[in-house]
Amino acid sequence: MSDIFSETIQSIYMYIPxxxxxxxxxxxIITVSNYWxxxxxxxxxEVIGRKSSEFLTEKSRRYAxxxxxxxxFQTGVCTDASCQFVKKNxxxxxxxxxxxxxxxxDENVVRSLVVLVDVTAQKRAxxxxxxxxxxxxxxxxxxxxxxxxxxPFTGRFLDCNLNAYKRLGYSKDELLQLTxxxxxxxxxxxxxxxxxxxxxxxxxxxxxxxxxxxxxxxMPVEVTSTLIALGDQKVLQSFTRDISKRRKTExxxxxxxxxxxxxxxEIKTLRGILPLCSFCKKIRDDKGYWERVDVYIHKHLxxxxxxxxxxxxxxxxxxxxxx
Numbered sequence: 001m002s003d004i005f006s007e008t009i010q011s012i013y014m015y016i017p018x019x020x021x022x023x024x025x026x027x028x029i030i031t032v033s034n035y036w037x038x039x040x041x042x043x044x045x046e047v048i049g050r051k052s053s054e055f056l057t058e059k060s061r062r063y064a065x066x067x068x069x070x071x072x073f074q075t076g077v078c079t080d081a082s083c084q085f086v087k088k089n090x091x092x093x094x095x096x097x098x099x100x101x102x103x104x105x106d107e108n109v110v111r112s113l114v115v116l117v118d119v120t121a122q123k124r125a126x127x128x129x130x131x132x133x134x135x136x137x138x139x140x141x142x143x144x145x146x147x148x149x150x151x152p153f154t155g156r157f158l159d160c161n162l163n164a165y166k167r168l169g170y171s172k173d174e175l176l177q178l179t180x181x182x183x184x185x186x187x188x189x190x191x192x193x194x195x196x197x198x199x200x201x202x203x204x205x206x207x208x209x210x211x212x213x214x215x216x217x218x219m220p221v222e223v224t225s226t227l228i229a230l231g232d233q234k235v236l237q238s239f240t241r242d243i244s245k246r247r248k249t250e251x252x253x254x255x256x257x258x259x260x261x262x263x264x265x266e267i268k269t270l271r272g273i274l275p276l277c278s279f280c281k282k283i284r285d286d287k288g289y290w291e292r293v294d295v296y297i298h299k300h301l302x303x304x305x306x307x308x309x310x311x312x313x314x315x316x317x318x319x320x321x322x323x
Contacts, residue, residue, distance in 0.1 A: 019095075019116035025109055027051045027069075039118065041088035052114065057084040057092065068097070073109055076101035085116070094123040146240040148175075152196045152227065155179040158235060167242060169214035183211045185218075199227045199236055208243065220247045 021032040060083040072078045078099040095116040101109040146164035165175040204226040225238035275284040282290040
């Protein structure tokens with residue numbers, strides 16, 4: 001009966017779809033499952049008698065000798081230790097290693113059963129996720145616009161990118177101690193709460209406002225904000241664009257339009273009938289003041305007048321100089 005039971009256990013050990021092997025007290029492999037051989041690509045005779053550490057990468061081998069094995073020989077148990085095995089074709093397999101020890105009467109380890117779980121795909125997915133997170137973080141940190149996340153219930157800044165705190169003259173830690181209200185002189189706390197409440201209900205916001213910088217100066221900005229989910233937390237994500245140059249351009253444009261309108265009005269005045277004194281030849285302006293012709297022309301056409309004498313007047317007044 002015991003032989004049948006032993007054969008059954010051996011059959012289960014060999015054919016179970018789990019990577020398993022047993023080692024003696026010196027760490028040499030004495031038994032290995034078919035699935036272990038299949039996954040790592042070895043034949044049984046290539047494995048039996050060799051130390052299990054020979055199938056580890058150099059880094060994992062060093063970690064096993066320095067950390068895993070000392071703890072294992074003391075406790076007799078190892079659970080989910082992260083290691084890397086090398087397949088016969090040279091590929092690396094990431095695994096979680098668990099082991100239990102069989103001890104003699106003196107509590108010395110005489111043999112051990114080791115189980116491996118292949119987590120290569122999981123590790124690759126985690127590495128890819130980490131790369132994606134780093135890429136997104138880089139895009140966040142170095143975006144041209146200022147980007148912040150805000151607690152919609154307290155108004156406190158939760159996170160910010162480089163431009164968000166630099167343009168306001170703060171360090172990152174300083175800005176994260178502030179609330180939205182600290183940047184506004186033009187909005188009351190009630191105004192800000194009303195804006196937040198609309199966004200909590202799902203409405204996006206886009207406004208032009210003024211942000212107060214750390215040095216007390218002001219910066220005109222355009223803010224676009226919406227409610228998003230970060231994990232199980234709802235936050236406001238705001239994109240802020242410095243519109244100082246745009247405001248300056250708009251002001252210059254308005255000034256130019258005003259100047260052109262003024263010039264046009266003056267041209268229309270010159271095109272109309274000008275009241276001219278029949279005796280002194282002064283011109284009456286639209287405010288009722290009488291001015292000399294040369295002064296009037298200079299004022300309205302911004303042209304300088306040069307005085308000269310026409311041929312007829314030269315003949316009449318200075319005949320001796322006239323031919």
